[in-house]
Structures are given as C-alpha cells and as structure tokens.
Amino acid sequence: MQAEVFDTPDSAVADIPDGATILVGGFVSAGTPSNLILALKRSGQTGLTAVANNIGLGDLLDELCEDRQLAKVIATFAIRASGTRSSRFEAQYRAGEAELELVPQGTLIERLRAGGAGLGGVLTRTGLGTMMAEGKQVLELDGDRWLLERPLRGDVALLKAWRGDRHGNLQYRLAGLNFNPVMATAADLVIAEVEQIVEPGEIPPGSVGTPGIYVDRLVECEPVPVRWDG
C-alpha cells in the first residue's frame, strides 16, 4: 500500500482524461483542494463533470468555467437565491451551455457513500413530494414511503487534507473533513493535496481520517487562501 508522491499539483492531474467525472472535496472554503483545481484549470481538460457540494462560493471550482471545462455539475449549491452577483457557472447554466443536477446534501453524500461502499442505492425520505423525486422510484415498505437514490462514483477524486504519509493515510484539520473522507472511497483514482507530507507513524492511527488504502496520489502544497464573503 503506497501512494505515489508527486512534486507538483500539475503533474498529479496531468493524465486526467477529457470527459472525466471528478469528485471534488470541500465545503465552501473548508477542506477544498484549491491547488488541484487550479492545476486542472492550467491542464485544460474539457467536457468534465464535477461533483461537489458547491460551485461559485469562493471555492475556485468556478475557475474551471472560465475556459468552459465543465460540461456538467452535480452539486447541492450552485445557483444563488438572492443577490446580484452570479458565478460563471450560473451564467453558463442559464445559457444552456452547462448542465446542472441539483442534489440535496444528505442525499449526495449517501449516493457517494453507496458508490464507494459497494451498495446498490439508498432509500431516503428526503425529496419525497418535491421536484427531486421526479422520475425516481418510490418504494413503499411497511407502510413508509422512500425515495430510491442511486449510487454515484467518480473517475477521479480531488481531496484536501492537512497531513498525509506515503501510505496514503490522511489527517484532516478542523471542519476540513466534510465530503473528503467519503469521496476518497468513491473514485477510481484518488488524488489528495496535503499541507504536509510526514513519515508513516507521525499521524497517530486514531487520527487517520482516511486510511491509505483509498489514496493513490499525494502532493504537498501550500494551501490557497479562499474565503466566501457572501
């Protein structure tokens, strides 16, 4: 069990193919793999599907829309309900140039969890009686109604953690976990940017947030400061 250590975020993402589905960890500014996102921008792949909690909230994912690299976004937050500023993605979505699948947050994480854990789907009450149920199967079990949500996986996952070691073990910091640990399980190629690469053993076993078995590539980067000011 070894993760490959890359010198630069650019080299870590260079072989991602056009058209790939990419899971992107993070929640607004917390635990967001900004170096890998910016490397993907420089790398120039197109026709990508991004799966992330949010786009256009100070997360830099919106940067991929400058050169129209995103064909589709699967997210919980992409269109603002108020305010005058809108993201590049929102403009492209409204112009019919990019597709959006909006998913409730608790459903998105469980679809990813199912995708990573070898499960065939999730039954949830979330979304019943709303637009989110359109075209989906509703099961009635013992008198309760459940919405069937299908698993979701990526070709690639881009993650951010605080520290990592060459076995791929990741340690998160504060509220930097969010989508990262589950996304680590749900993609064929998992790339993590960390603030520090440390020797195996330096991360106490009980503090490993993502066991190394899930992680393929590591790159050490200075975190990019991001902040959403509404």
Place this chain on the structure above:
Amino acid sequence: MADRTPPTGLSRELIALRAAQELEPGSVVNLGIGLPTLVAGFVDPSDEILFQAENGILGYSGISDSEFDSDLINAGGQPVDLVPGASFFDTADSFAMIRGGHIDAAVLGGLQVSAQGDLANWYVPARGGGSVGGAMDLAVGARKLIVAMAHVTREGESRIVEACNYPLTAERCVDVIVTDLAVIDVTEHGLILRERAPGISEAVVEEWTDAPLIIPDDVPEMSL
C-alpha cells in the same frame, strides 16, 4: 393586493430573537443560512444549546471575529467560534444526525409555508432557480422545524398560504412559524395564532395571512 401597504413588524434581528426563544435548554439545533444564522446571537449561554453546522461541526457558539481560518466555518461559510466539547465529523455523519432524528430543532428561512405545514424555501421562481443545500434533509429530519421569515413579500404577498405555489422543500414539516408579525403554530387542526408582534392586531395578522388562521381569545403580544 399590491396596493395595500404591508404593516411594519419586527426587524430581522427581533425575528431571530423571538425564534431563539423557541429553543429548549440543552437542545441540539441547526441554523439555516440567512436570517436563521442570527439566532445564535440570541441564546443564553447558560442554556447550553449546541449548534450543529451541516458541514461538520457540533458545538459552535456563534460567528467569530477572530482571525479567519478557512477550515473553521459554518454552513454559510462564516467563521465560527467553538464551545468546549465541540466535535468535527464528515458529511455522512452530519446527515446521519440530521435525517436520523438526532437534531432537536432546526431554524430555517422560508419563502412560503402552507396551511398544512409544507415548506418552500429553496427555489425562487422570480430568479428562475435556487439551491437546496441541506434544507430538504433538515426539513424531514429535524424533530422540530421552526421557520423564521418575513410574513409578507416585498410585493405585498403573504408567505403563509393555503397551498405553496413555489417548489417544495418538504411536505408537512413545519411546526412553528416566526415572522415579523406573529408566532403561528402548525397543528393538525390548522394554523393557530399564538402571539402577535407588539402593536400588531389579530386582524392585521389575519389580513396578511392567505390561509385559514385560528385565532384564540386574547392572543398575547410577544415578549421580546
């Protein structure tokens, strides 16, 4: 309807203060984005209410003015301070808490609430879109759902309606509505006026509510 002038009720801060009074000491509470985030500023620390942020924090006390740390934010992206005993967790755990019935109460914003307690709060037809975030999960999962919102839109339309015509967040989920004009309980008998804002009569609340409203005798003014 638009030619009437909506009454002036509570400020956003006072709506938040009144919503905070609905929270039980020792309870675990999630606050939605927007007006509900103000609620954290109006609870008594000795009540030991634990705020949960769906991005993975249990136990923040409010918005922080200390130096910004990009990894320490609430679900609205705002910096927060932690209370002793706080914990961090991933999104799967967070929504296990939410959908699994472990959150005592949620305070969410609203665009419309129906007579049977349906909530619409994520899609703004005039804007042709919106974002769902964790709202649908909170609406079905929180044990008590408090909606804090303006009673009337800027265009002069009641947000409390017989049936929502905005896309729903969840059906039959709202327990209490706190607005600038009133506190209204959603019950199996219908909407019941519990309190009115200072200076707002029962008749004014009824006039600006587009759903049947049960008005008991002697509805008290809010104590703010």
